[in-house]
Amino acid sequence: MALRHLLLLIYLFVAVLSLTGLLFRDLSTADGLVLGLPAGLAWVTGWAALTPFVMWAYMRTEPEDADAADGGGES
Amino acid sequence: MSAEAQILLVVGAYLALNLFVGWRAARSASDSATGFVAGDRSMGPVLMYFVTGATIFSAFAFLGAPGRAFSTGAAAFHILAFGVLGFLPFYWTGPAAARLGRRKGYITQAELVAGELGFRPLAPVMAVVSLLAFVPYLALQMRGAGHVLEVLTSGAMSVEVGAAVVYGVVLLYVWHSGVMGVGWTNTLQGLFMMIMAWSLGLYLPRALHGSVGEMFQAIDPEFLRLPGGAAQEGERWSWLGYGSSVFVMAAGFSFWPHLFQKAFAARSESVIRRTVVLYPTFQLFLLPILLIGFAAVGFEPAPEQADQVLPHLLLQLDLPALLIGLFCAGALAASMSSGDAILHSAASILVRDGWIVGAKKTLSPEAERRAVRWMLLPILVISYVTAVSFHEDLVGLLSYAYGPMGQLAPPVLAALFWKRATGIAALLGLLLGSATTLAWPHLMPPSDLHPGLPGLAVNAAVIVVVSLMTSRRA
Numbered sequence: 001m002a003l004r005h006l007l008l009l010i011y012l013f014v015a016v017l018s019l020t021g022l023l024f025r026d027l028s029t030a031d032g033l034v035l036g037l038p039a040g041l042a043w044v045t046g047w048a049a050l051t052p053f054v055m056w057a058y059m060r061t062e063p064e065d066a067d068a069a070d071g072g073g074e075s
Numbered sequence: 076m077s078a079e080a081q082i083l084l085v086v087g088a089y090l091a092l093n094l095f096v097g098w099r100a101a102r103s104a105s106d107s108a109t110g111f112v113a114g115d116r117s118m119g120p121v122l123m124y125f126v127t128g129a130t131i132f133s134a135f136a137f138l139g140a141p142g143r144a145f146s147t148g149a150a151a152f153h154i155l156a157f158g159v160l161g162f163l164p165f166y167w168t169g170p171a172a173a174r175l176g177r178r179k180g181y182i183t184q185a186e187l188v189a190g191e192l193g194f195r196p197l198a199p200v201m202a203v204v205s206l207l208a209f210v211p212y213l214a215l216q217m218r219g220a221g222h223v224l225e226v227l228t229s230g231a232m233s234v235e236v237g238a239a240v241v242y243g244v245v246l247l248y249v250w251h252s253g254v255m256g257v258g259w260t261n262t263l264q265g266l267f268m269m270i271m272a273w274s275l276g277l278y279l280p281r282a283l284h285g286s287v288g289e290m291f292q293a294i295d296p297e298f299l300r301l302p303g304g305a306a307q308e309g310e311r312w313s314w315l316g317y318g319s320s321v322f323v324m325a326a327g328f329s330f331w332p333h334l335f336q337k338a339f340a341a342r343s344e345s346v347i348r349r350t351v352v353l354y355p356t357f358q359l360f361l362l363p364i365l366l367i368g369f370a371a372v373g374f375e376p377a378p379e380q381a382d383q384v385l386p387h388l389l390l391q392l393d394l395p396a397l398l399i400g401l402f403c404a405g406a407l408a409a410s411m412s413s414g415d416a417i418l419h420s421a422a423s424i425l426v427r428d429g430w431i432v433g434a435k436k437t438l439s440p441e442a443e444r445r446a447v448r449w450m451l452l453p454i455l456v457i458s459y460v461t462a463v464s465f466h467e468d469l470v471g472l473l474s475y476a477y478g479p480m481g482q483l484a485p486p487v488l489a490a491l492f493w494k495r496a497t498g499i500a501a502l503l504g505l506l507l508g509s510a511t512t513l514a515w516p517h518l519m520p521p522s523d524l525h526p527g528l529p530g531l532a533v534n535a536a537v538i539v540v541v542s543l544m545t546s547r548r549a
Contacts, residue, residue: 012163016325019156020318021302029301036288038299044155045362048355051159055166055352062348 004061011054015047078396079228085400086224089267089407090244096263097248097256097415104255108443111253112423113182113339116173122258123350126337126416127162128357129265130257131328133212133413134219136364137268137406142381144368148294150303150312151365157321158358161328164484166351168329170344171491183420184335184487185428191490193547194498197505199433201483202424204509205332206454208480209421213454214461216414217242219382221462223406226386227399235463241407245415246455250448254340257415264408269360271405276363279370279388287366294372316523323527327481333420335487418458422450481527482508485534489542500541508534 001009017023027043034042076084104110104117118126136154144151172187181187185201217238224237232240248256277287284290291299302317304310329335341347371377371384378387385406389399426446430436438446486505489496512530 012160016160016322019160019325020321021314022318025301025314031296033288033291036286036291038149038291038296040149040152040299040301040303041155041362041365043301044152044159045359048155048159048358048362051163052352052355055163059166059348059352 004058008054008058015051019044019047078399079231081396082227082400082403083232085397086403086407089404090241093260093263093411094244094248097260098251100248100255100259101252103259104253106444107440108427108438108447109180109182109440110255111444111447112419112427113176113336114254114258116177116340117342118258118337118340118346119342120346120349122262123337123341123346124353124357125262125265126258126340127165127334127350128354129261129268129408129412130334130337130416131158131162131413132265132268132357132360132409134216134406134410135413136361137272137409138219138222138382138385139215140361140364141368141371141384144365145371145378145384146381147304147312148298148369148372149301150317151368152301152303153317153321153324155358155361155365157324157328158361159355160321160325162351162354162358163329164488165329165335165338166348168335168487168491169338169341169347169351172335172338173341173344173347175491176339182336182339183424183427184330184332184483185424186432188486188490188501189428189432189498192486192496192498192501194502195432195435197486197498197502198428200502200505201332201486202428202433204479204483204505205424206421208331209333209417209454210458210461211465213414213417213421213458214465216410216417217459217462218465220407220410220414222382223386223403223410226383227390227403229390238459238462241411242414242455242459245411245418246451249415249419250451253444253447254419257419258340260415261412264412265357268405268408268412269357271402271408272360272363275385275402275405276366279367279392282392283370283374283388290366290370294369298372313523316525319523319525319528323481323525323531326484326531327527330483330487331480332424332483333416336420336423418451418454421454422447425450425454479509479512479527479530482512482530482534485531485538489538493542495547496538496542497545497547499545500538503541504534504536504538507537 014023028040030039037045104114109115140151140154175181175187175191179190181190185198188201189195189198218234220241221234221238224232225234248260280287280290284293302312302314304312338347367385371388378384389402426443431438482505486501489501508530511533512526515526515529
């Protein structure tokens with residue numbers, strides 16, 4: 001398996017476990033506010049903010065593909 | 076002019092703008108079924124971003140999510156959590172479906188699954204499962220639109236009349252322009268609701284509590300601790316309930332047929348991938364929406380229903396009627412952006428999967444386009460009747476719809492990525508998985524476990540085992 005697939009798989013695995021509460025429960029239920037938000041809300045917002053960067057990095061390393069019929073404009 | 080009249084004027088102008096944009100969109104697609112249903116496979120990145128984003132953000136997001144935050148506290152965070160994960164499978168399923176669609180002419184999800192697995196009966200069964208979820212989901216959008224208009228006009232416009240007016244406009248532009256009408260209005264609606272969500276999400280905590288941080292400091296920390304409160308007042312949700320709910324809703328998210336179908340409308344595979352990458356930026360707009368719900372905690376007088384938190388706050392704050400009208404338009408945008416896509420998708424599924432693939436009838440492209448148009452009417456009427464006669468809270472209604480919808484994931488994944496999968500296995504998996512989901516709460520001891528999870532397990536297991544025991548038709 002290519003390294004890019006493996007890294008993404010690990011990221012997604014940790015994300016699923018974290019967002020379903022199976023991992024890092026202490027972090028997501030900590031007392032007090034993080035950046036003005038309750039810990040749980042800061043936790044899920046952090047994942048929402050981080051994921052596009054991870055996916056963007058994964059997409060940037062995509063091998064060139066023909067991407068058939070890439071014609072036509074925004075109609 | 077009275078405040079109610081000013082609000083209705085703003086709403087009227089907004090609906091007219093939608094009708095104008097949606098009507099004009101007909102120019103950008105051909106006069107064929109592929110043009111009406113899949114926009115001649117020509118949607119670029121801007122349309123795809125707003126179509127997928129605004130389609131998902133619905134009346135549920137604008138009204139149900141603040142209501143859930145207000146009534147159950149941290150439990151509402153699961154709405155953001157499942158959205159982070161939910162669209163990611165589309166990075167792989169979307170391009171694969173688009174490729175097959177271009178090569179073999181597919182324009183619906185069920186048509187693709189039935190075609191790839193060589194098993195026609197799958198198409199009508201998937202269509203029925205889809206429609207069983209679509210009707211409550213569309214009803215939810217209608218109720219949301221009606222609710223907002225009723226509350227903000229102080230009862231001058233009832234839920235029934237409000238829903239009928241808004242969805243009358245939706246019917247007109249979907250009828251005339253098909254998916255391109257959906258696409259361009261969703262772009263307008265998406266922009267509008269993002270602006271309204273961030274404006275209100277930052278303004279209300281500041282107006283009522285001084286700042287977002289001060290607002291949260293004033294709330295009982297236990298209310299803000301995951302997994303939060305249960306739907307029943309005074310009880311807490313378990314981690315089992317929270318985690319299984321996030322998982323099932325994420326699993327079903329990108330397999331909703333009206334969303335999945337947009338893969339066939341995309342101009343290219345890279346457009347789909349870029350849409351998935353950018354998608355969480357749309358998801359982040361749920362954050363201010365949740366802030367609105369928390370702003371209402373401890374506010375007196377409290378709203379009578381959790382779903383009415385936002386309109387209730389706006390009325391109590393004595394804001395100018397113009398601003399309230401703009402908010403009202405934002406909430407209608409949320410309702411319409413999902414409702415139009417569901418309506419359009421449901422009609423095309425009925426004709427394509429039920430009539431053409433399922434019943435093996437042949438229609439010319441013009442006749443198919445006409446049939447899809449006429450199917451809009453019964454779907455709209457059934458959903459409207461459901462909307463005005465069904466009384467559940469909005470999130471509860473959506474959660475019900477997500478159960479069976481998640482069951483579409485295993486057959487679609489099998490059709491796209493597993494050459495050994497067979498049609499009969501997919502059919503049995505879908506039926507047994509859906510049956511397990513529906514029967515679980517009635518047959519098993521009470522539990523917080525989302526019934527969709529055992530349904531998914533049964534569905535996937537049946538597909539694997541039966542596929543290994545059978546062979547695919549030629």
